[in-house]
Structures are given as structure tokens and as C-alpha cells.
Amino acid sequence: MPVLQVDWETLVSVNLPTLLLVIVAVPLALVGYIVGADVLVRRLPKRSQASVRPWVWVGPAILFVGVILVYPMVGTIVRSFFDRHGSTFVGLGNFTRLLTDGGILIVLRNNLLWLLLYPGLVLIFGLLLAVLADRVRYEKSVKTLIFMPMAISFVAMAIIWQFVYYYKDPSEPQTGTLNAILVNVFHGQPITWIQDPRFNNFALILIGVWGGTGFAMVILSAALKGIPGELLEAARVDGANELTVFRRIILPLMMPTIVVVGTTMVIFALKAFDVVYVMTAGNYNTDILARRMYSELYSAGNNANASALAVILLLAVVPVLIFNLRQFRAVESRR
């Protein structure tokens, strides 16, 4: 095991007190800020108090969002039109170079796979589990177990699934769960799930689906419980079977929620990074935009390419972003 030089002395003598100090000082500073600022506002003439006060309250948030999100966003977009040193304007040069490189096609294909399969499967499993679990007495336990992966990191998920996908030479007993089932139950040949380009993207997406289904299930289940029971009862009394009740009543009534969960999942799919980074580091034809951007930034040190990739990611998100805004305004106007 690679043992790093653990500097316990710094840890205990510097970092621990700092942590305790931070836990006490940060809330104090924040409360102090708002109380102090309000005292100052009260000294202003009565008329300007009402116009100054809101900015005291939103000020810190606007400052943080401005510096951490808006300013760098604009910076990255600008930078994507310059060369890797940031000095010469190259127009769309970075984009044309990136998009004509053969490797990027596989990256885009993989992103498309994620974009279609991840939200699709998460919704199918989430809906299935929400509807099925609704009818059993141990619903709570089922939901907790399905939901559990939501709490852990993608890194931990990836490690969990390494042991599911593990491959051993056919001459040895298989220790990976999936290959063991394949060999012992179905008498097939073991598959290198992570390396084989026919399967590996699906294998990686499945990890994401495993992690994301609980999220979809919880929201969909809440929407399901919002459907009035009399409506379902009435349909059943009229002789509709369960499949018809689901197709004609449950599904249409849940559609708005399904759409909201779906768009959230699309954003997750576009931003997927951790699973691929930990499992394959983008090798074996599994690379995706977010991971490629990271390697352009760190391994290749190419800011121009990294910026252009980030802008491509943004462009891919824009339709979802516009949809979210419309959705938000529609909800607002109903208030």
C-alpha cells in the first residue's frame, strides 16, 4: 500500500484547531456581518433604508456567484476562441481542430449513449420501483435500500462495481459476480466487461443507473401518492385492469414529474465524470466530454482545448437550461 508521509503533527496541532475555529468562527462572522450591516443601514435616512437593505442580504450571494460562476463562465467562453497560450485569437479554430480529430467522435458517441440510456433507464427503473413498491407492505425498507447508493460517492460506487465486473481467465474460478453468474448459471464464457468495447460503455452507464434510480424513484413515488385513490378505484370498478389503469391514468398524471426528473437526469448524464474517471480513465473507448476536458486541462495542459470542450458541454446543456427556465416561469405565473 502506498504509504504517504502522514504528517500527524501538523494534523493535530494545526488542522484540528483550525477546524474547530472554523466551526465556531464562520457562523459568528456570518451572523456578525448581517447584524452589523443592519445596524449601519438603520443609520441611513429612512427613505434610502428600504432600497439599500436588500443588497445587504443578497450581496454576499451575488458576490460569490459572480466570482465563482459568472466571471469564469464568461472567461472560459472567451478563452475558447484563443490559442493555448491565451494570446492569439483563433476564432473557431479550437472547435474545428477538436471536432475533426478522430478521437472526439467516440467521445461524442459515448456522451450520446449516456444521454439516451442513463435518463431512460433511470426513469424506467424509478417508475417501475415506485409503482411496484407502492403496493407492498414493506415499501419503506425497499425504498431505503434502493435509495442508499444516492448517499455514497461515485468513487465508492465504482469500487463496488469493480467487484461485480471483475474478470478472471476462464481456467480459474470467476470472482466477479456477473461473470460468475454468466459462467456457472448460463455456462457462457466470461466477459471483460470494462475492457471490451462492445460492453464497457453499457457497463459504466449501468453503474450510474444503479446510483441514480433511487433519486428518480423517490420523486416519482411522491407524485404517485399524490394521485387521488378514488380515481384509481373508479377505473378499477369500471373494469379497467392494472395495465390500463397505469397507462391511462397513472402515466398521464405523472408526466410533468417524469419530465422534470428526466431533464435533471439529462444534466447528470452530460456532466458524468467520476465513474468513467475511476473505472477506465477514459480508456477502451469509454471517454466522455467531461473527463476529456479534465485530461486536456491537467495531462495535456491545453487550456484552449479544455475551454472549447467546456463550451461544447455548455452548448449541450443549453436546451435543458431553456426548458428549466420556461418550466420555472410557468410555475411562477401560476402562483
Add this chain to the structure above:
Amino acid sequence: MSVAVTTPVPTPTTSAPARRPKLRRQRLSARVSSAGLNVAVVALTLAWIVPTLGLLINSFRAGGAFNTSGWWTALAPPFNFTLDSYRAVLGASDLAPSFFNSFMITIPATLIPTAIAAFAAYAFAWMKFWGRNWIFLALVGLLAVPLQLTFIPLLTLAVKLGLNSGNTLPGGLNAGFLAVWIAHTGYGLPFAIYLLANFFRVLPTDLFESAEIDGAGPVTVFFRLVLPLSVPALASLVIFQFLWVWNDLLVALIYVGGTPEVAPLTVTLTNLVGSLGQHREYLTAAAFVSMAVPLIVFFTLQRYFVRGILAGSVKG
């Protein structure tokens, strides 16, 4: 999909009273479909927990056992379970300091955005100011923006300000921590404000008006009325932000990735995946060590967590 199967089961209708057969038929078909339903639910749930179960069992197996036989073989006697992997991981690796670092990163990166978001959400919900609706709309838009877009200019800025993780700030604090706190605060704010403002908005108006008539200023109203009434929303936000920061790999890699003494668990674990080679059994225990805190938070505060998800299901 056996729930949908409600084929009537034919029943003998010999000497039973007129209404009996129909009733019995329904009950029997209900029983068949309920059996199918239970099988489906249990099968799906099992499929969901088997991956985790496999890792959990492997983490208690001795030495290289996981490499020669599957985890399921350990379920048959003789039971050879041991804590060796956990001892190795907690004793001799850099996992223990990373465990500390994860707290060091996560606690401030949860407190700061929650407080700042609460201030802002209060203004968005209860004060009138120029551009209020447009700024809020911009925040909703920012929910979907990929973080990748911010990395390059922010890294440049961090180096300019001396916030790169090699530096030590006055007081001995590694500058990397401060950089990650600030970054997570910015990244977390749009969702945090969105969640809290939506909650604050539906608090009863009369309460605030009567408080103001009694002469209470906005600070008093905020601390005495708004915060106590919003404990559920604040709790779900804190849990969300805590889990999000604790489980984050990307932001940590970007801002402190190259500095092991600042690296949180996720980064150290990722490095272990790449470098362990023959000692892969430690990886199993290491993964569970990293999962311990989020799982405790999750199982004790699940109610609030679910409520948070339901309240803010547009987070990107």
C-alpha cells in the same frame, strides 16, 4: 412485470351460493398477482443490494481470498471473517488524514453556503429590489451550467491570489482548503438559494406583518421567525450540501488534486484504485470507510434528505 397479470383463475362453482364463486375468484387472482408482485419487488431490491453486499463481505475476508474465490463462497462455513483490511487501511495508509481532510473541507463548505443562501433567500422572498426576478431567474439558469466551465479562469485566479494548495496561510492553514471552501460555496449557492427561497415564500405573511407592526426589524424577524420555521428546509439543505461536498471528486481533484496532505477521501480512494495492484483487498475496506459518514447521515436523516430532493428537484 407480474403485477399487471390479473388473469381470472377458474374456480369450481358447484354447490356454492350464487355470489360466492365471484368473490373467491377475485381473492385467488389477487393472491396470484400479489405473489408475483412480491417476487418482482424482492428480486429488484436484491439485485440492487447485491453489489454492495459483495463488497461488504469481501472487505471482511482474509488476505487474498477475494482474488481466488467469489464473495458468496464466504457465506458457507467455515466462516473466516477478519478485520485485517480495516486495520491495515486505518493504520498504515494515508486514509486517516484524508478522512480528517474530508471533514475539514465539508463542514465549512456546508456552513458558509447555507448561511449566505439563507440571507439571500430571505431577500428574494420578502424584500423588493431592482432586478429581483431577473437575478432569481439567472440563478435558476445557473443550476444547469456545467462546473467545467469555471475551472480554468478560477484556477488562474486562485494562483494569482496565492490560494493554490501548496501555500500555507497565516495560522498554518493550507490555502487549498480555503480555495475548496470558496469554490463549493459558489457552486452550491444557486441550488441552496432556490430551495430556501421557495420555502420562505410560502411562510405565512400575517406573521411577518404583525411582527413588523410590533417593531421587529428584518434581522429579528429572520432569526426569530424565519429560521425557526424553516428548520426542515434548512436541514435538508445542510444534508444535501454535506453529502454533495463529501462525495465530490471533481472539484477536489481540480483545486487540491495534486496535494495529498489536503486531499479528501474521494481523491485518495481514487489514487488507491490505480495504485494498489496486489493489495486490492484494502480497497474494499477503504471504500466502506469512505461510505461510513454519508451512510450514517443518510440513515439518521433520511426524512429530511427526501424532503430536500422533493423540494428542489431541478438541481443539476
